[in-house]
Amino acid sequence: xxxxxxxxxxxxxxxxxxxxxxxxxxxxxxxxxxxxxxxxxxxxxxxxxxxxxxxxxxxxxxxxxxxxxxxxxxxxxxxxxxxxxxxxxxxxxxxxxxxxxxxxxxxxxxxxxxxxxxxxxxxxxxxxxxxxxxxxxxxxxxxxxxxxxxxxxxxxxxxxxxxxxxxxxxxxxxxxxxxxxxxxxxxxxxxxxxxxxxxxxxxxxxxxxxxxxxxxxxxxxxxxxxxxxxxxxxxxxxxxxxxxxxxxxxxxxxxxxxxxxxxxxxxxxxxxxxxxxxxxxxxxxxxxxxxxxxxxxxxxxxxxxxxxxxxxxxxxxxx
Amino acid sequence: xxxxxxxxxxxxxxxxxxxxxxxxxxxxxxxxxxxxxxxxxxxxxxxxxxxxxxxxxxxxxxxxxxxxxxxxxxxxxxxxxxxxxxxxxxxxxxxxxxxxxxxxxxxxxxxxxxxxxxxxxxxxxxxxxxxxxxxxxxxxxxxxxxxxxxxxxxxxxxxxxxxxxxxxxxxxxxxxxxxxxxxxxxxxxxxxxxxxxxxxxxxxxxxxxxxxxxxxxxxxxxxxxxxxxxxxxxxxxxxxxxxxxxxxxxxxxxxxxxxxxxxxxxxxxxxxxxxxxxxxxxxxxxxxxxxxxxxxxxxxxxxxxxxxxxxxxxxxxxx
Numbered sequence: 001x002x003x004x005x006x007x008x009x010x011x012x013x014x015x016x017x018x019x020x021x022x023x024x025x026x027x028x029x030x031x032x033x034x035x036x037x038x039x040x041x042x043x044x045x046x047x048x049x050x051x052x053x054x055x056x057x058x059x060x061x062x063x064x065x066x067x068x069x070x071x072x073x074x075x076x077x078x079x080x081x082x083x084x085x086x087x088x089x090x091x092x093x094x095x096x097x098x099x100x101x102x103x104x105x106x107x108x109x110x111x112x113x114x115x116x117x118x119x120x121x122x123x124x125x126x127x128x129x130x131x132x133x134x135x136x137x138x139x140x141x142x143x144x145x146x147x148x149x150x151x152x153x154x155x156x157x158x159x160x161x162x163x164x165x166x167x168x169x170x171x172x173x174x175x176x177x178x179x180x181x182x183x184x185x186x187x188x189x190x191x192x193x194x195x196x197x198x199x200x201x202x203x204x205x206x207x208x209x210x211x212x213x214x215x216x217x218x219x220x221x222x223x224x225x226x227x228x229x230x231x232x233x234x235x236x237x238x239x240x241x242x243x244x245x246x247x248x249x250x251x252x253x254x255x256x257x258x259x260x261x262x263x264x265x266x267x268x269x270x271x272x273x274x275x276x277x278x279x280x281x282x283x284x285x286x287x288x289x290x291x292x293x294x295x296x297x298x299x300x301x302x303x304x305x306x307x308x309x310x311x312x313x314x315x316x317x318x319x
Numbered sequence: 320x321x322x323x324x325x326x327x328x329x330x331x332x333x334x335x336x337x338x339x340x341x342x343x344x345x346x347x348x349x350x351x352x353x354x355x356x357x358x359x360x361x362x363x364x365x366x367x368x369x370x371x372x373x374x375x376x377x378x379x380x381x382x383x384x385x386x387x388x389x390x391x392x393x394x395x396x397x398x399x400x401x402x403x404x405x406x407x408x409x410x411x412x413x414x415x416x417x418x419x420x421x422x423x424x425x426x427x428x429x430x431x432x433x434x435x436x437x438x439x440x441x442x443x444x445x446x447x448x449x450x451x452x453x454x455x456x457x458x459x460x461x462x463x464x465x466x467x468x469x470x471x472x473x474x475x476x477x478x479x480x481x482x483x484x485x486x487x488x489x490x491x492x493x494x495x496x497x498x499x500x501x502x503x504x505x506x507x508x509x510x511x512x513x514x515x516x517x518x519x520x521x522x523x524x525x526x527x528x529x530x531x532x533x534x535x536x537x538x539x540x541x542x543x544x545x546x547x548x549x550x551x552x553x554x555x556x557x558x559x560x561x562x563x564x565x566x567x568x569x570x571x572x573x574x575x576x577x578x579x580x581x582x583x584x585x586x587x588x589x590x591x592x593x594x595x596x597x598x599x600x601x602x603x604x605x606x607x608x609x610x611x612x613x614x615x616x617x618x619x620x621x622x623x624x625x626x627x628x629x630x631x632x633x634x635x636x637x638x
Contacts, residue, residue: 005324005634005636007634007635007636007637008635008636008637037363037364037365039361039362039363039372040361042358042359042361042372042374043358044356044358044374044375044376044381045356046356046376046381046409047409047410048409048410048411049409049410049411049412051374051376051381051383051407051412053358053361053372053374053383055361055363055370055372055385056363057363057365057370062363062365062370064370064372064383064385066374066383066385066405066407068407068411068412069412070410070411070412073411073412076411078411078412078413078637079637082411082412082413082414082637084405084414084417084636086385086403086405088370088385088387090365090366090367090368091366091367091368091389092367092368092387092389092392092395092397092401093368093370093387093388093389093392093397093401094397094401095401095403098403098417100636100637102637313634315324315326315632316326316327317324317326317327317403317417317419318326318327318397318398318401318419318421
């Protein structure tokens with residue numbers, strides 16, 4: 001029985017944002033309803049970077065993402081984040097596929113934010129603010145245009161060149177360069193920066209705005225003034241991860257925000273255990289740290305597509 | 320930069336027991352002296368089997384073993400245990416090699432037991448008792464014959480056919496069928512069964528014997544009467560894993576053995592922090608649960624050999 005080997009190009013070809021959105025939404029539903037398994041991420045911190053082991057199981061799927069983050073890589077011509085995914089048969093353990101996980105990570109992050117927007121943003125949202133025009137900005141736009149009829153996509157970055165690249169990548173979409181303040185004034189705001197200080201000011205955020213806070217994914221990182229969180233409907237992907245490494249980690253550690261103020265998890269909202277947005281004037285915030293069920297759900301879709309398409313390289317790993 | 324793909328056959332060809340013994344011994348030394356990293360194993364328990372994520376780093380090496388255990392597999396023509404290993408560049412995270420980890424697991428388990436015997440068995444040990452003639456028996460013998468001048472290898476199993484296969488696999492070695500009692504009366508005893516009851520009796524164990532207790536690797540499993548442990552020099556590979564899932568887990572949970580009675584870890588003994596055997600009359604027990612540093616150390620050796628030999632299949636996973 002051969003194990004499929006799917007490199008970055010093959011995975012990219014097989015990724016379809018609409019399918020990814022449905023897969024991550026179902027993964028959160030399965031998880032909160034007890035049909036998934038996800039032990040905590042484990043970390044190995046080394047001198048030049050770190051490694052994270054992210055195993056998870058969902059109905060009919062089990063696997064692991066092994067992902068590394070090395071900030072000095074770009075100077076060596078390598079991406080900062082690299083990931084390898086293994087998908088196994090839950091009934092036998094057989095490794096069904098080994099695939100590059102870099103684009104899966106970017107797609108599932110964009111898709112999860114868009115799913116959060118689906119439940120938390122106002123129905124008639126027409127403008128999207130993208131703060132930070134790096135790698136993650138692309139999939140935020142790709143995912144949100146699937147679910148919203150956007151008239152304006154306002155992109156801000158400290159690097160003008162990054163904004164120009166982003167605009168060029170979306171011909172036919174209303175992406176435009178924006179000030180930070182104007183981007184933060186959009187109906188839906190996605191913060192996708194590596195910031196370690198709360199540069200998004202409370203005064204810029206209008207009533208009714210939904211914010212996807214994506215950038216903070218490690219202790220000490222934050223993007224929003226803590227006062228944005230106070231009084232907002234704050235939804236997290238994983239309570240423990242958000243507390244220790246998400247957008248809320250610094251405010252919680254400083255006593256400026258309490259875990260009791262968290263409204264709920266994305267899974268609870270998707271499954272209907274807690275209602276999503278009920279008030280057009282509320283500010284909603286989704287604190288995304290990234291969880292393994294998202295990766296395994298998407299990798300399983302890619303594996304099934306690769307198997308049915310045929311012609312992918314494979315090897316007999318076990319025999 | 321291509322990622323090497325090493326299937327079971329290639330890994331088997333490159334495995335050399337003497338090299339594996341040196342690699343695992345060095346890994347324990349590195350770990351106890353603070354040069355390694357190893358988060359706890361994480362488990363996913365599913366209906367028909369379980370999965371374990373085992374990441375670790377050592378000087379110049381980092382990676383993960385993703386291993387599954389499915390007891391019903393043999394009826395489907397598949398091995399119970401299957402493992403996939405990924406080895407990365409610590410400085411960039413790049414996946415250097417993906418390899419089958421099944422034989423690496425068996426070799427490193429045999430090698431680690433033999434290293435324990437090197438420090439804990441009497442110098443003049445001449446007889447080896449093998450209790451359980453399954454897969455793990457082979458590498459126990461292979462590793463011990465590298466370090467001891469054995470005159471008798473006494474194999475016991477409930478299945479006569481298994482013992483006969485084992486004897487046939489070692490022509491030129493003094494492997495013979497034995498009673499359980501006689502095997503347990505050897506200078507060095509390796510218990511490699513899936514038992515869940517303490518079938519090795521205290522009265523069979525002579526003064527001066529060293530026991531490698533390998534089989535118990537999950538809560539509820541044990542092979543030795545708890546009275547074997549009381550008064551013995553008990554050495555573990557990992558304190559926490561042994562407490563929860565090693566040979567000592569049942570006696571500890573029943574209050575028949577206390578963690579305070581553990582003499583130390585294999586790493587402490589290898590590094591000289593604690594002396595090994597000092598008394599020819601002492602009974603010594605090594606409680607082996609299996610730790611990721613063993614796998615990563617061996618996988619790194621296999622990767623280096625495959626790279627230098629050349630000609631192995633590879634793929635551009637990332638590009």
